[in-house]
Amino acid sequence: MLKRLLLHAIEDLLRPISGPLGVRLRRAYYRRRFKACGSHLTIDTGVSFEAPQLISAGDWLWIDKNVVIIAGAANAAGDITWMDNPDCAAAPGEVILGDNTHVAIGCVIQGHGGVSIGSACTIGSGSMIYSLSNAVRSARTGPVVGEGSSLGRVASPVAIGRNVWLGLNSIVIGHSIGDDCFLKPMTVLVSNLAPNTVASGNPARPEGLRYSDISP
Secondary structure (H helix, E strand, O other): OHHHHHHHHHHHHHOOOOHHHHHHHHHHHHHHHOOEEOOOOEEOOOOEEEOHHHEEEOOOOEEOOOOEEEOOOOOOOOEEEEOOOOOOOOOOOOEEEOOOOEEOOOOEEEOOOOEEEOOOOEEOOOOEEEOEEEOOOOOOOOOOOOOOOOOEEEEOOEEEOOOOEEOOOOEEEOEEEOOOOEEOOOOEEOOOEOOOEEEEOOOOEEEEEOOOOOOO
8 A cells, every 4th residue: 555655656746747857757667667668658748547557568659748548457346248359459457559659648548448559550639548438228326336336337448450540539439440540530439440441420430441552
């Protein structure tokens, strides 16, 4: 308990330090805290991690200002229905971020069900990626655990391939996105998306190929 409080205090002190000094200090600290950490990691100001010991960071990863990354198991209250996703390289509770990837300002990545993001990806500002959500037809008492609570939740691991771009304020809830896909801003994805696809809308609908020289 004391160790956990000390680590939280250190992270709170490191979070607002700006400039190259802050980047170096956070890099040195999280290199020891992450499950795995590549070279040239950049963590900007205001970034918050939950369960960093279950986060893996690739080379040249840039986590921009005010990003929230939540790893670790969901609380034990209630029932969780697990959806299978063999494309996801992360175990439940883990978040994997690939090489040369940029997680832009204000994104939220929730990895209770497992999230893996490939290399050379752009996660646009304000985007949200969730691997666990409330079950609409079985949750009856709200999301806060208390006496008489009856939580129903669905865990759906998220797998995002290589060279995937999520436009501003996109939302991904479970499922897989193939390599070379592009989600236009404000897209809400709730099903699998084939490689090399441009998609938009709520729910996301394919609009065509991203690259004409790559077969679907």
